[in-house]
Amino acid sequence: MNTKRNIKLVVETILVFIGLCFWATYIHRHPLQHDALAKVLFVCTALFQGFWFYRFYIVGHEASHRKLFIASKTANDIVGSIILLPLMTPITVYRKIHLFHHGFNRKDNHTSALDTFTTKNPSLLKKIYYHVLWYISVFFGGLFIHSLVSVILFLFIPPRWARKISPAFEGxxxxxxxxxxxxxxxxxxxxxxxxxxxGWEVYLWTMGYPMIAFAWILSLFVYIFHYDTTVGDQVRFNVRSVNRLPFFSWVLMNFNEHATHHQHPNIPWYELPEKRTTLPKDFADKNQNTWSLFSAIFQQIKGPRIIDESKD
Incomplete structure (x- = not known):
């Protein structure tokens, strides 16, 4: 069942991508006569392409957990690598970073907690700086840049130096x-x-603009399941889920069932809804403060956690 379901998934992902490339090229070469409608169509197409690049990211996520093709590690990694090519993200790097996230998610205020800034005696100016940095990270593509820098570090920093930068490089x-x-x-x-x-124009329509849209969408969505959740040793509970929305759940492969995924990372994407696992009450009371996807996004406007270490 795993192989058939995921062959269908991969074929669908590639065919929709090719279809979007043809559609984007067509509408740019044959624009509507009404300029305003044409601009709306261009923007909507680019956003859908950006979400589809996020689909590449989620298929890569399944491959990073070796769930894409359970029967063959080689097939899993080859197909996962191909799917991630438009994102220029090696599955080896993806797996290393993502498994560190699972093992140390919000373990403490310094580890795998993107919404947390630690300092001593934070001044008003420093608090403003942290808030601006957070808003740029979430609402203006900054978390994509953060991910890009992480990939570049894995690629080009000597491993013995990299291990001094972050424990994620261990091994x-x-x-x-x-x-x-x-x-x-x-x-x-x-x-x-x-x-x-x-040519340059076709590249922009099929790869360039979608990558820009993906950078914004990734930054907006990637931390909504962990933003302002609990911090502590029970790392698999420092998470929330949101309710299913047909379009987003289809594109993002039931990623809304994030609490279930963190508690049982071996469950494949297509079984997550039927195997939904609630958080223990103490964690649910704190973390599960919304079941709405859009509310989870807009909660991030509240800003980052600023921890004054001088009070410890």
Missing amino acids: WTLKDQFQSILLFSLGVGLHLAVYFFF
Whole structure:
């Protein structure tokens, strides 16, 4: 069942992507006569493409957990690597960062807690700075930049130095690094191939604008399941879920069932709704303060957690 379901998933993901490429090229070359409607159509198309790039990200997520093709590790990693090529993200790096997230999610105020800033005796100016940094991170694509920097560090920093930067690099070897650089190069090669074979405008319509939209969507969505949740050793409970919305649940492959995923990371995407697992009461009372996707997004306007370490 796993193989059939995920072959269908991969084929759907690739075919919709190709269809969106043709559609985006068509509407830019044959724009509507009404300029306002044409601009709305262009923006809506780019946003849908951005969400579809997020689909690549979620399929890659399944592959990073080796759930895409359970029977074959090789097939899992090859297909996962191909799906991630438009994002120029090596599955090796993705897996390393993501598994660290699962193992240390909000373990303390310093570890895997993107909404938390620690300092001593924070002044008003420093608090304003942290709030501005947070708003740029969430609402203006900054968390995408954060992810990009993380990938670049894994690719080009010598492993012995990298381990001093973050415990996420523990066990990272030169072999892993060379393999990742190769996969990254293939992703860059895909982008260059589209540019050289089809030209700058087609590249923008099919890869460039969608990547910009993806950067914004990723930053907006990626932390909604962990924002302002509990901090502590029970890392698999420092999370929330939101209710299913047909379009988003289809595109994001039931990622709304995030609390279930963190408690049982081996459950494949298509079984998450039927195997929904509630959080223990103490965690649910704090973390499950909304079941609305949009409320979870807008909660982030509240800003970051600023921890005054001088009071410890």
